[in-house]
Amino acid sequence: MADKWEQIQNILSAEASGAERPPRLRSQRTLFGIPSEIEQIMANASQEGTRAARDKKQGQARSSSGDRS
Numbered sequence: 675m676a677d678k679w680e681q682i683q684n685i686l687s688a689e690a691s692g693a694e695r696p697p698r699l700r701s702q703r704t705l706f707g708i709p710s711e712i713e714q715i716m717a718n719a720s721q722e723g724t725r726a727a728r729d730k731k732q733g734q735a736r737s738s739s740g741d742r743s
Contacts (some may be wrong), residue, residue, distance in 0.1 A: 686720060690727040
C-alpha cells in the first residue's frame, strides 16, 4: 500500500513541476468497474493538485509578462 502512495506522490510531483508523467497506476476498480470511495477521493485530490499547479504556473506566466511591459 505504501508503494501506491509513493507512486501517487511521484505523479503529483511530476505534474506540479511540469515534468514528463511517469506510468499511470493500475486500476483498483471492482469486477464491475465501479470506483471505490478511496479511488474517488484520490482522483479528486489529483485533479485539485493538477489544477492548483496549472493555476500557479499561469499566475507566474502572467506576472512575468506583466513585468516586461
